[in-house]
Each structure stands twice: as structure tokens, then as C-alpha cells.
Amino acid sequence: MSAGNPREELAGIARSLRTHLERERAAGTAELLAASARAAARRAESRAGTSGPAKSPRDRSFDPAPAEEASIGTPRASKRPAAPPPKSAAPAPLPHVDLFGNPVAVAVARAEEPEPLDFDLPPVHAPLNPAGLAERAQITERSLPVLGRIAEEVIACTRCGLCETRTNAVPGVGSGRSGIVFVGEAPGADEDRRGEPFVGRAGELLTRIIKAMDDAQLIDGVPLTRDTVYICNVLKCRPPENRNPLPHEIETCSPYLQRQLAALEPRLICCLGKFAAELLVGAKGTVASMRGRTYRYHGAKLIVTYHPAACLRNPNLKRPVWEDMQLLAREYRSN
Numbered sequence: 001m002s003a004g005n006p007r008e009e010l011a012g013i014a015r016s017l018r019t020h021l022e023r024e025r026a027a028g029t030a031e032l033l034a035a036s037a038r039a040a041a042r043r044a045e046s047r048a049g050t051s052g053p054a055k056s057p058r059d060r061s062f063d064p065a066p067a068e069e070a071s072i073g074t075p076r077a078s079k080r081p082a083a084p085p086p087k088s089a090a091p092a093p094l095p096h097v098d099l100f101g102n103p104v105a106v107a108v109a110r111a112e113e114p115e116p117l118d119f120d121l122p123p124v125h126a127p128l129n130p131a132g133l134a135e136r137a138q139i140t141e142r143s144l145p146v147l148g149r150i151a152e153e154v155i156a157c158t159r160c161g162l163c164e165t166r167t168n169a170v171p172g173v174g175s176g177r178s179g180i181v182f183v184g185e186a187p188g189a190d191e192d193r194r195g196e197p198f199v200g201r202a203g204e205l206l207t208r209i210i211k212a213m214d215d216a217q218l219i220d221g222v223p224l225t226r227d228t229v230y231i232c233n234v235l236k237c238r239p240p241e242n243r244n245p246l247p248h249e250i251e252t253c254s255p256y257l258q259r260q261l262a263a264l265e266p267r268l269i270c271c272l273g274k275f276a277a278e279l280l281v282g283a284k285g286t287v288a289s290m291r292g293r294t295y296r297y298h299g300a301k302l303i304v305t306y307h308p309a310a311c312l313r314n315p316n317l318k319r320p321v322w323e324d325m326q327l328l329a330r331e332y333r334s335n
């Protein structure tokens with residue numbers, strides 16, 4: 001080797017070193033990617049190997065059976081075993097006040113797989129609203145004029161831009177007789193056309209869920225129909241193209257819901273989907289992370305479950321919904 005320019009030699013050494021380091025780094029990254037892919041494959045295999053839970057006779061009253069699906073024109077359920085709902089972390093710590101500074105729901109229990117909460121629960125002072133039929137009848141009577149006034153205000157409301165695109169405002173339907181209130185997200189096309197909540201395909205499914213609860217006598221002695229429960233949404237007007245509600249729309253419209261709930265004095269509120277859950281629980285989270293736990297909202301207990309529209313998109317969600325209805329019934333009866 002002939003003696004060259006020392007500067008060029010140094011530059012050559014630096015180039016070799018850089019090339020070597022880049023190869024090492026690439027090899028390390030590739031190994032990391034390979035390890036990650038192997039871990040993902042192992043998780044997928046273990047998920048695929050998990051069979052769905054066994055059916056109980058009671059579950060058949062609200063069974064995600066393919067034949068039942070066909071009757072409402074939804075796609076048939078896959079024959080593959082249902083993947084379990086994703087294991088999610090517990091919802092973020094509750095702020096204990098809602099958008100307007102009012103006290104909100106307080107988590108008091110989780111039905112299964114209890115997880116320790118990593119935040120302190122404030123004491124619940126509000127007594128539970130009554131469940132007795134005679135007391136419910138009195139509440140129903142005094143709530144009717146209030147609900148009527150709220151409905152008139154909603155129908156005339158121009159507080160947010162959704163008034164310009166709606167066909168009909170959709171205040172709510174039903175009564176306080178059972179003390180159960182279902183709260184969804186917002187009206188869809190069918191609801192907008194008819195001015196009534198939950199009348200499209202998702203609404204048919206909710207009606208079937210309520211009927212299944214009644215048939216199974218989940219709450220013995222309390223008739224459950226669309227007339228004896230109350231059904232409403234967070235937003236009273238349809239967002240264009242069924243887009244998600246915007247934060248300022250929720251903030252503007254939710255006082256109507258708060259007033260409806262105050263008039264109805266519900267024993268139990270069932271949040272259908274993420275938007276109702278986040279508003280009334282007062283915490284951010286997925287439905288998967290919030291369901292299965294019982295919260296308090298003033299004098300009512302509150303549970304969270306999937307929106308019926310989500311069940312239509314993914315029939316595997318019908319089982320957890322039915323489990324949530326059983327939780328609802330247990331919590332309704334207990335003090």
C-alpha cells in the first residue's frame with residue numbers, strides 16, 4: 001500500500017466507520033421489527049385460539065343469531081369465533097364535574113374483572129331515585145308537562161348550526177314509568193325524517209333489546225317497552241351525513257338532556273355509545289373501557305354499553321350488550 005494523503009486516509013476511515021455503524025443500526029432495527037412482528041403474531045394466535053363464551057338459555061332471548069340478523073337485513077354473523085373485546089385500560093380519572101361544573105357520574109363498581117381504581121371516589125350524597133311502581137307513576141305524572149315544555153323548546157331551537165340542516169328536531173320519546181332512560185348520540189336519517197329517536201335499523205334493534213329484557217323478565221314486575229322507558233339523544237338534531245357530534249354542539253345541546261334527566265328522575269341511565277358515556281360519566285374513554293362498571297349520575301345509577309348501530313356493524317357486540325342489560329337489571333334492583 002502506498003502512503004497516501006493523510007487527509008484522504010482519514011476520510012476513508014470515517015466513511016468505513018459510518019458504513020459499519022449504519023449496517024449495525026439497520027441490523028438492530030430489523031431485529032426489533034422482527035421481534036415486534038413475532039410478538040404480534042403470538043398475540044394474534046392466542047386471540048384466534050380463544051373460543052366465544054358459552055350460551056346460556058337466557059341469552060337466547062337476545063341472541064345474535066344469523067337468522068335473526070337476516071330478518072332485519074343485516075349481514076350474517078361470521079362463523080369465526082368472536083374476538084374478545086379489547087382489554088382496555090380503565091377510563092381516565094373522573095373530573096367529578098361536567099362541562100358546566102355540575103357534579104357528574106361517579107364510578108362505584110365494575111361487574112366483572114374488578115380493577116382497582118387509581119383515583120379516589122368522591123362520596124355519593126344523592127339518594128337513589130325510587131324504583132317502586134307507585135312512586136314511578138307519580139314521577140311520570142309530574143315529568144310530563146316538563147318534558148313537553150322541553151320538547152317545544154327543542155323543536156324551536158336555533159342555538160347551533162344543526163337547526164339549518166335538520167328536517168325535524170328529535171326531543172325524545174317514552175316516559176319515566178320504569179325509571180330507565182336510554183341515551184344515544186344523535187338522530188340519524190330516519191329519526192330526522194320522523195322526529196322520533198331510534199326508529200331506523202339501530203332503533204329496531206334497541207326496541208328488540210328492550211323487548212328481550214321484558215320477555216326475560218330481567219326486572220321482575222317492571223314492564224319494559226318503548227313507552228315505559230325514555231329514549232333520547234345527546235344531540236336533538238341530526239348532524240349532516242351522520243358525522244360525529246362536535247364538542248360545541250354537545251355543549252350547546254346537552255342542557256336539554258340534563259333537564260330531561262332532572263325531570264325523569266331515572267333510577268338507571270344507560271348510555272348507548274361513546275358520546276353519551278363521555279358526557280354523562282364526565283371522563284374520556286372507549287366504550288370497552290367504560291362498560292361493565294356502574295356509575296352514579298345524581299340520583300341515578302348509570303351504565304355504559306355499545307350503541308345499537310355498532311352492534312349492526314359488528315354483531316359480536318350483541319353479547320356484551322346483553323351482559324350489560326343484565327348488569328342494568330341487577331343494579332336497578334340493588335341499593
Ligand code: SF4
Nearest residue numbers: 157160163236237253
Ligand atoms: S342540536 Fe340542540 S342546540 Fe343545536 S339546534 Fe338542535 S336542539 Fe338546538
